Amino acid sequence: MKESAVDLYKSLLEGDRRAAARLITMVENGDPESREVLRQLHRYSGKAHIIGLTGSPGSGKSTLARGLASHYRQEGLSVGIIAVDPTSAFTGGALLGDRIRMQELSADPGVFIRSMGSRGALGGLAVATNGVINILDAFGKDVIMVETVGAGQVEIEVVKFTHTCLVITMPGGGDEIQAIKAGILEIGDIFVVNKSDREGAPRTAADLEMMLETKPGYDGAAWKPPIISTVALEGEGVVELAAAINSHRQFLEESGKLEEKTIQRMKAEVREILSQKVGRAAEEALTSEGPGEELLRRMAAREIDPHTAADEIAGYLFKGTRD
């Protein structure tokens, strides 16, 4: 490690918030030096309870995160919040506005909030977010919340393997529940009907319950996702929600599923890192320096077909890596 990275790493373990912020930037940028830091930090992480918050835009994810954070602070727990907003595919820029709902937390040194742009790269977000989670975990945060809009595959991937995944809905015209894609129904450990001060909230909760009950495997499931009604703006239902999260944590610990979830999360991470590596190696093998060029020519001359060429390149890539 370069001197600077070593310093940051030491400062982080001493509780320096700026060092944490700097390391997070390095991870987001895919800075090669951050990899060594993450390697060192890995053994200090694994203590935090990781909560995912996802759901339709404007459903109240950030407001709920603020409510939960205040609750945890009162219990003496420290909190990290990672708020992901979409990056514009056209410009690469992003407007990150989740902090607006978390103003009252900003004066509390026990809370660390970081806004992230999803930055396009498919799968890359999950890897970056996991890196940031691990930094905040090693930094000593007891609870880490990750907020993403439950719109796309990429965002869902991020919260899928948190310990407790909250799916946030709100009453609205009856279509709200229909808009929850099957994929998001699968990943929710707890469902929240926020904005329960609004008309139609009981209906939304009932619809949700019906959808969950008809979900395959629901009957035999050891954990039945509860539905919690909240008015995040007023802090109503936050205590009940925190209690449900607590029960879920207990369930995970007692059933051995906590380790299983951790393994799932790391498996997804390793898979993504691996496929990035293999993808890059494959690209290189196809350049003029790699063995691909000759094969491509033979393919064009109809001497071999693409599958044979791919097999040969795969053989070249993985030679010596097996047994």
Place this chain on the structure above:
Amino acid sequence: MERKIRVLLGKPGLDGHDRGILIVGHALRDAGMEVVYSGLKQTPEDLVEAALQEDVDVLVLSILSGAHLALIPRVMELLREREATDILVLLGGVIPPDDAGVMVREHGVAKVFGPGTDTRDIVAYISERKGSR
């Protein structure tokens, strides 16, 4: 490795208008920057803490209330205390020309942009100062 310029938009003080600063925010986003907005009525302490947690390259402040004489020196002092003077501080809103000079010379604000400023000028200024990060 993909680096992005990160910017925090700040509204210190009590005026409740963020139209102007949001227009700047959109322009910066469209120029490929990551723009964090933390909302209205932020104290200098809130803003500096947010700037550090978000590890921004630039802090863009907008003040319409005339409170810049009290608020800006405090922001700059906190940045110095936290050894974060590498963060570029830009100021917009309603700042009389005489005060603008004081903000830059005495307090370390990088540049003051007046009300009619073309957002492209702000984008260009930030890109020039921080683009090579």
